[in-house]
Amino acid sequence: MYEQLIHINQRPFPFSIYTADTLWTDPHIAQQMLKAHLNPNTDSASRQPAFIEASVDWLKQRFNIGPGTRLADFGCGPGLYTTRLAQLGAEVTGIDFSANSLRYAKETAVSHHLPIDYIHSNYLEFQSDKRFDLILLIYCDFCALSLAQRQQLLDIFREHLADGGAIVLDVHSLVDFARFEESVSYGRRQYGDFWTDEDYFDFINQFKYDAERVTLDKYTIFTPTRTFEIYNWLQYFDRQSLAAEFAASGLTVTDWYANVAGEPFDPQSPTIAVVAQKL
Ligand SMILES: C[S@@+](CC[C@H](N)C(=O)[O-])C[C@H]1O[C@@H](n2cnc3c(N)ncnc32)[C@H](O)[C@@H]1O
Numbered sequence: 001m002y003e004q005l006i007h008i009n010q011r012p013f014p015f016s017i018y019t020a021d022t023l024w025t026d027p028h029i030a031q032q033m034l035k036a037h038l039n040p041n042t043d044s045a046s047r048q049p050a051f052i053e054a055s056v057d058w059l060k061q062r063f064n065i066g067p068g069t070r071l072a073d074f075g076c077g078p079g080l081y082t083t084r085l086a087q088l089g090a091e092v093t094g095i096d097f098s099a100n101s102l103r104y105a106k107e108t109a110v111s112h113h114l115p116i117d118y119i120h121s122n123y124l125e126f127q128s129d130k131r132f133d134l135i136l137l138i139y140c141d142f143c144a145l146s147l148a149q150r151q152q153l154l155d156i157f158r159e160h161l162a163d164g165g166a167i168v169l170d171v172h173s174l175v176d177f178a179r180f181e182e183s184v185s186y187g188r189r190q191y192g193d194f195w196t197d198e199d200y201f202d203f204i205n206q207f208k209y210d211a212e213r214v215t216l217d218k219y220t221i222f223t224p225t226r227t228f229e230i231y232n233w234l235q236y237f238d239r240q241s242l243a244a245e246f247a248a249s250g251l252t253v254t255d256w257y258a259n260v261a262g263e264p265f266d267p268q269s270p271t272i273a274v275v276a277q278k279l
Contacts, residue, residue, distance in 0.1 A: 014146075015235075034078060037101065071091065071136070072130070079106075083109065133164070136169070143233075154246060155249050174236055175269065179270075181208070186202070188201050189202070191219075201222045205220070252276060256273075
């Protein structure tokens, strides 16, 4: 017990464990995530519908999206963006490793007669002969990846960009980092049915890594039949650190915004969004 408590409360090395696949693909948790995506009153998995509408409107104007635009949405989830973008006439590809979310996305495409190409894949291993005019990674998914994974993904983006194509993604800013506070809590079913239908006891440990500008929400869940851990890492950025990562993959940031709805860059915004292109 003592050893276990030491492990639970120990500060892990940043990004040393990757559990995003459990979070998004465990059959029970994936169902809960899908409910969160589709709940119009929460921002917990996707942003709320009014923001998504504003975002799609901005993308449409900014990139002149219409018939013939080849577009890829990495981490498309249940297709809240892909559906709307395909309705503009774009040729849309959605990539996600949640089979559950993709099932919903595909059913929506069929019912709306939209020819969206959904690919069930880890986007860190994405390979295709297709080339895209616009590549999206929306809702700060970039921040959940380690530096090595972020470089891998930017290399994949670069390889799949058509000539003149652009990447749009958003990240958490240092404003958001400043708000984060470390905490520890222990309880019984603190997240209700979210993790499992079984009874469980859970620890939530929040760690902040000042030098690395990283945070971790770590969940340790004890059920009668198993124990599992979820590590939700986030990397936070300023413009300099973000531009440097793009440059390392031969990409240049051409425009800065406060968010993926195209609001002007604001140093007080909790997010930063970029448009990037091949150098
Ligand atoms: C925060 S959600 C955002 C979904 C969508 N972009 C939106 O804004 O509505 C992140 C999505 O990325 C997917 N995802 C996370 N890591 C992934 C990976 N390595 N490969 C493929 N999909 C991934 C998850 O399954 C989830 O659907």
